[in-house]
Amino acid sequence: MDPIVVAKNLTKSYTKGLRALDNVSLTVDQGKVLVVMGPSGSGKSTLIRTFNGLETFDKGELNILGIKVDSTHDERKIQKIRRRVGMVFQQFNLFPHLSILENITLAPVHVQKRRQIEAEKYGMYLLNQMGIDSHAKKYPSQLSGGEQQRVAIARALALKPELLLFDEPTSALDPERINEVLDAMRNLAEQGMTMVVVTHEIGFAKDVSDQVLFMDSGKVIETSPPNIFFSNARHERSRKFLNQLDTY
């Protein structure tokens, strides 16, 4: 089976010659979970945001679900990718003027042209899966951060995506709310969802990921299975980063 994500030599420079991405190559196979780690400013967010076209890049090639994109940033192809790839943000980015259920049914109804009733039924099923179906009629501001992030996951799932991208999904949460979101993500991984997760959660990375990709200054420093990365990282830079995470 073809891989879900193939990135080849992705490079993105800012005007001052700073490189957000420096020759990044990676592969994510069907049903696998890739965790991306690295210090802030290392380019990990930029990297996963190129996967659904929120960021452009200058050089290299990207193949998402068989759709090839290059530096020309073809809008049509990106639109096709977005319909098959879900994304969850650090700040949730729920639509504050829509109810929880409306947040979830928006894309199925207006992008996939499904019937409202059908979309609502599936939306309720997803909310039930996330354990927040009792909040369906509420508005985002009435929910806690953890609940909002689970709504955001349900919203991303509503299009039945073949790949889910998580950009630091627990960084904006209170510590006691982190686990409810991580548990939801664990369940998804167990159900075989292909995921790319930018996170600092070592526990989650150890338990759930198939590969850990470590980045610094836009470069991939190493890609290793979690058991190797966390016990015996190959690269000096990775070990230094992990030590800092521990003390913190």
Next chain:
Amino acid sequence: MKINQKIFLQLGISFIFFGLIGILINNLTINLIRTGLGFNFSWLFKPASFALAEYPLPYTSSDSYAWALFIGWLNSLKVVISSLILATLLGTLIGFARTGKNSLLRLISAGYITIIRQTPLLLQLMFWYFVGFLGLKDNMFIQIKNIFNISNQGIEFSGLTFSSEFLALLLGLSIFTSAYIAEVIRGGILSVSQGQWEAFRSLGLAERKGLIRIILPQALPAIIPGLTSQYLNLAKNSTLAIAVGYSDIYAINDTIINQTGRAIECFIILLVSFLLLNLLITNTMEIINKLILKSRKYS
């Protein structure tokens, strides 16, 4: 500041304020005595004995001044409301273009806003009137079986006639105000966080749909107050009608002052008319604002 000082300051300010009002009233009385006209409104019901170029309700020169003024008020209302609608549509489109992805459209809309905002409205009205409409020939072009005709007389469209004065004013006011409205819309759109754009984009929603369904509803609370003040400006600017000879309330007032010398009464009428018109606009916008705020149950 000590309490004594405060009281002293307030007394001083009141003294100046009432003193100025006193001087004004004194001047007014002296002038009223000098003209020998006295202060009353009974002349309103005498025949106006001047013709009007445009009247939405039946009017002849034997009708009263009061009726003439009412016709003027209706003419003002007509041009204000139609400019308001046109300016909003135009301004919204330009505001969208100004914030959109297309760099050519962005450039054009920026140019439009710059040119329109940096030239006087009076000049623009003159341009639309003298260059735009009076520049046309009698039967300029397209006359499709009497359905649509455009000439120096204005526009005829299936039985409806719009005078060139009305059209020049409509175009001038709409285009002038649209440039300001575009900036208000742009400000509102920019007040919505970037994360909302990313969220709808990553769901595969097209730009235009996202703008209308996601961004605009959140931008409205920031847009409405700015929009209201642009509408009020538009209503007040409509008095420039006199420059192109459109018979609005101000122009008719002017004629009446010349005929009767009743400057004070006429200005009171004018003040009240505009107060009424602008209260109408403010209150309507207030209601719209409340409806919007009510429709969203989030803080």
